[in-house]
Amino acid sequence: MRTLLIILTLVLPPAVAAEDAGIVLIGGGDWELPIVREDTGAPGRVEDFLLDVRQVSNADFLDFVRAKPEWRRDRAPGIFRDARYLSHWPQADALGVGNAAPNRPVTHVSWYAARAYCREMGGRLPTMTEWEYASEKQRDTLSVAPEDYAHELFSWYANPGAGALRPVAEGPAPGLGIHDLHGLVLEWVEDFQLVLGRGDDIDLLTGSCGDTARFLPEFDEAHYATFLRFQSRSNYQPDTTTSTLGFRCAYDPE
């Protein structure tokens, strides 16, 4: 179903197709991640990519699970998801109310499951760079002050409203035409783990005290809030699922 929409999108000008098809073209450019990563010293270049306008919903994911029953919570192999995978659904193939309602973002999904979903849709998970690039462009378009961005993020981390998530994509899509990049649930990205150099050793960022300053080009609130997203994402395992972690897919332009 979504595969068909993608094909349609690609033969139409993106600006026309975006809101209908649910996919938006993000024009690439030269860009540096807001976090200093030691594994990529070269200047950053982001190529054009397509991104889902909205996060994947429970209804979307139920369609996927029905088409690919090996991803039902009672069949998916344990190495691909933790014990809480889709645990908010009343049944393995049925939705419910509240956070399990069809229009709520799907949560309690592992990185493996998110990747399988996007592959099924003819896409992939966005890379960390792509996702962060879209996030920053969205904030630029909306003229969000760095302090406001930081304050909202700090508020969300301590109180993400996990008990009563809002539906995905409420109201008109802001900025670049993308819903819910911030403030609803976090999103998986393809390369979610930061690499940390430690002499000859390397470490996925499981670091301890003192592993912050070396990642931050500025010590202002906005960079710190962004780092918090990188850090928390980096400490997930690919089988991790939480009540505030979902995803959307990206696609390569033809």
Place this chain on the structure above:
Amino acid sequence: MNLFKSPTIVTAALAFGLAAGGLNADDRLVHDGEFIVDGKIFGLPEARVYTEDYSGPPVVGGYLTAVPNLAELDYEGNRTHEVRMDVIAQQIEVAPGKFYNAWTFGGSVPGPTLHVREGDRVVFTMKNRSDEPVVITEPVAGGSPFFAQVQANPIQNNQPAVSPMPHSMDFHSGTVAANDKWQTIPPGATIQFNWVANYPGVYMYHCGTPSVLMHTAQGQYGAVVVSPKEGFPTEADREYVLVQSEFYLTEDEYSGGYRYDHAAAMARDPSQVTFNGHVNALHDAPLRANAGERVRLYVLNAGPSGTSSFHVIGAIFDRVWYEGNVENEWRGMQTVLLGASNGAVMDFIVPEQGSYKIVDHEFADAERGAAGTLVAGPRQ
């Protein structure tokens, strides 16, 4: 090659000692690879990270208490403690009307105080339950004394919250490779590791996950008291634990209540500085003693960034053991300076019936809440 640096050979030598009649046989070594230097145990086994289907009490262990209580060590010599402190999010109040969603060990800020004896071993288990609401204010079967004490004095009005985040545990009382034992685990995972109380003291524990300033300012810290093997040279009539810490809160324009203020934390400009996690903790429930009694305070300054010039108005500390080690004895101290994560054991003799204010003599901190009261009754 120094043969005695090889754990295998040390273990073999100890085993031989045991066979030869128990001379210096050390059954304190539990796992392959453990070794002893200067009577202290090192080389502990790797931490185990796993998932478990556990939804029981978030604090388990008989020697875990809520501040200002300290568990009595009702055993001789050394033992192994099975200790659990799960990470849970909790809405707590730190001043009248000032509440926020804290990240905690066990549900209070500071977290439970663990009391062990020098030489004891701790098998520590922690599940990251930041993604589930956990109630600590109702009777908990199988939990530690901590719960009854929180429920008897619920000054933080602890309410369950959900705030999924990766977290870790760093015990300053342990001597280990931090990248192993203190490693960060995601929501839903459990970590288990050993540490041995090699040194006596009043130690901090805290979450060490970057950004550590936010994780600690959010509430993830507490105290471990390691009593010296031979005890202290004086006999205390009363013992209390005090943990000083700063909070950096501002009104939350998005969710109501209060939230972490990173700019204030970086500027070391706290909104509250407290003893035991609430500006009124030691006013609503003052410490108690009687004239002529020797009061022993186990004081930890948890920071995260400030110092404490700890002082009791009207008293002089008869003895101070800095960091809680009997080797570090001071006498007749008016004020004890504690940097972030320093601790001390302080004895004073209550001069007469009356009210004794306990303050951080850095008055900008005292006036933000770092003050309490000890109420003394007549001489018994």
